[in-house]
Amino acid sequence: MADDAELDRALEAAHLPALVAAMVHLTADASWLKPEWTPVYTPLSRGDTGLPDEAQADIRARAKVAIEAFLAGAPLKAPTPDTATLRKMMDFVAGAPIPETYADFLIDELAISGSSSKDPQFEQPALKAAARRLKVLVIGAGMSGLLAGIRLSQAGIGFEIVESNADVGGTWLVNTYPGCRVDNSNHMYSYSFEPNHGWPQHFSPQPELLKYFRGVAAKYDLKTHIRFETTVESLTWDEARSVWRAELKAKDGRRETIEANAVVTAVGQLNKPRIPQIEGVGTFEGPAFHSAEWRHDVDLVGKQVAVIGTGASAYQFVPEIAPKVDHLTVFQRTPPWGLPVPHYHEDVPEGMKWLLEHVPYYDKWYRFWLFWMTTEGFLPMVKADEGWNGPSTAVGAANLMLREMAAEALAAQVADRPDLLPNVVPTYPVGGKRAVLDNGVWLGALKRPNVELVTNAIIKISPSGVVTADGVEHPADVLIYGTGFTASRFLSGLKVTGRGGRELHDAWAGDARAYLGMTTPGFPNFFMIYGPNTNIVVNGSIIFFSECSVRYIVGALRLLAETGAKAMEVKRGVHDDFNVRVDEANKGWAWGSEGVSSWYKNEFGRVSQNWPFGLIDYWRATLAPNPDDFVLTRQPEPVA
Structure with missing residues (x-):
């Protein structure tokens, strides 16, 4: 059983709406679903509820009592709430009423009873x-x-x-x-x-x-x-x-x-892996490899490294290798949309792990929240509005709002490097290409003094580097393709x-x-x-x-x-x-x-x-x- 301090730390790390839903299971008391405790989420946040500090403290204090009673041997009173209660719980955790057409789908995904439609049915x-x-x-x-x-x-x-x-x-x-x-x-x-x-x-x-x-x-x-x-x-x-x-x-x-x-x-x-069809591919005299076939035998420390591509893989490995190399040249055709996710590299708090493991149904409701907010709840933001006559950089009003939010986050990161701004905010709609998750490390890497972002088109790979349309040859000791897949x-x-x-x-x-x-x-x-x-x-x-x-x-x-x-x-x-x-x-x-x-x-x-x-x-x-x-x-x- 957790000691008092451990339980307090766990509750501090809790996603509160999922915790409230779990308390309904523990206590069979649907009054936990208080209207004043209904979360108000910020898009792309880690689950901030918008609740006043007093309400958050109240939820944690009451949950602590219920969890302590359960750990001391009190029975789980509502392992499978009735459908009407489940609907209220889903609406509460989502922060808004979920359309009735989604009810059977989401109840099946929750699998509160421990089974779902995805289980094979071969009993006869x-x-x-x-x-x-x-x-x-x-x-x-x-x-x-x-x-x-x-x-x-x-x-x-x-x-x-x-x-x-x-x-x-x-x-x-x-x-x-x-x-x-x-x-x-x-x-x-x-x-x-x-x-x-x-x-x-x-x-x-x-x-x-x-x-x-x-x-x-x-x-x-x-x-x-x-x-x-x-x-x-x-x-x-x-x-x-x-x-x-x-x-x-x-x-x-x-x-x-x-x-x-x-x-x-x-x-x-x-x-x-896709290797681009560029003149001279295969003539580079140094090590050359695709990110999906990483050469761990190639030491990048102190080397001049050229990276072709700024997609999802490059977005992850460029910040890792930038501090180690002597010089890094990144060749970009179009910038990726980075959606602000500040906790992208953060550890899961030990208290959260404890709740997931020890509080019945907390894990299911936390997964439910992730599922709804990052799936159907997010999808309208990349939908095209019929007859849209706004800017071509978006396909609809919601898409434009998402664009402005993401562009503002990117611009804030390069406020000290205005020369980078035109090259890091895409001109295509969010969702037009694969977006990446941004917690600042990508643009942090591009701002390093030993990193150069090149947006001129590549016309040739030479034995000693990469040649761009302006006639400049960019020397390299190692060439890495971050150019995706076929x-x-x-x-x-x-x-x-x-x-x-x-x-x-x-x-x-x-x-x-x-x-x-x-x-x-x-x-x-x-x-x-x-x-x-x-x-x-x-x-x-x-x-x-x-x-x-x-x-x-x-x-x-x-x-x-x-x-x-x-x-x-x-x-x-x-x-x-x-x-x-x-x-x-x-x-x-x-x-x-x-x-x-x-x-x-x-x-x-x-x-x-x-x-x-x-x-x-x-x-x-x-x-x-x-x-x-x-x-x-x-x-x-x-x-x-």
Whole structure:
């Protein structure tokens, strides 16, 4: 039991609205939801409630009494409040009434009872028997692949995971550049059913993320199902037997063919580094590498270093290496929007960790607050207003307000360096490109005397440096590419031959599309996680999307088991109608606005990455597959 001082420290660190909601569970007293205690949040804040000091002290004092009673043995009086009370609690924590249409969605995400719609439903004996006859191949052992393995295991479906790396973790295994960390709050960037109350920071660094996913893999004994250092070179659909044949290649060159009833790709969108097509690439005589393939054997201390790109990765590693190098030249095409998040590098207070671990339901309500405020609650700020006739630097009134707030924060940081101002405040709308989280370290690095920001276009890489359009050669000992990934080239490097011998990349012709981001006509029993148009821009954690996708995929396997079908293939009309809606909707957001180029758009200018609706829409669309959306082929033939 915590001593008095420890409990006081914990309460001082509490997110008070989440604490109040937890007290309703502890006491079964809904009068905790006092109107005068309703929070008034500031956009992008760490959860400041706007409550007077007296009210905050009152909440903490009353909560202390209730928590002490619980720790002394008092029973938890309201583990599952009725729906009406839950609605009041959600409104209270959100600081405003939540639309009724969101109620079932958010109650499911809260999972107060300990279960949710994302749990596999394979309880019936006939389904269990059918599940045992299925075999699924999962490609990738990162966040999504591990999730698929967990849910398939829970459903009793046989599966194997093939991973090209030597360990689990995906992006959190591969990306080891200095400063690498998550840019979504860790208490939301984790599986909903596997919270981690010990995250060291609100936005923890890469080693902590890798530790988390390794821990999850160990808990669910997933490594016994994984072939490491093995690549899937090709997939071929056997129409006569309705199975996929996968050609595997091990590290030692040994090849093997395996079969599966279904295939799930979980390879991500941001896994193939992009090297820009600049004259002279490859001629630089010093060490040159992409941030995703960081050369830890290259000592940067005292060196002249050139960094090409100012995207999310550079935003993290430039402040880390700037103090170590002799001179750093940063080449910028367009500046990123930095959204003010002062606690980006801050530790989670020990008191907060204590509350998350020891006070029932506090963790759920804290995650709920993060979920709402950084997802659906934030989304309207990047929505385009119909008929907007304001400045072209915004797409609507709310977007303009967000722009002015973010621009003011950036300008304040360079008040002592007015020469930097025109080059650090973007001219495109907030949300047009991927925004980053700003706590001052980026502009602090650019203001260092040994750092130079160059905005002239690069025309050539020379053996000794980088040449810009003004004819200046910028010398360098080391060249680092922070130039992102080939995001629109979905499943590049994997040959997938579907029905009729048609290859997936030929079918896409460079413009990848899928129904709900998961399945495409001509490729039965083939599912993608984090596929086309399932990326999220400003509204939340990609783990949410992966959990929804895996729920749908497991539901598709259940549909096969229930119907006795051996194959399911999305109908062409369903697929095409969906993509028409997606393309039209993407035009209504900052990232779809004309004149803004980003990795969200493919070579045809189409937004191939982003989901243009709310999270609630993806949640509803993926609750379960609609049999009418698919052509089902009967009479399964199990894989030996």
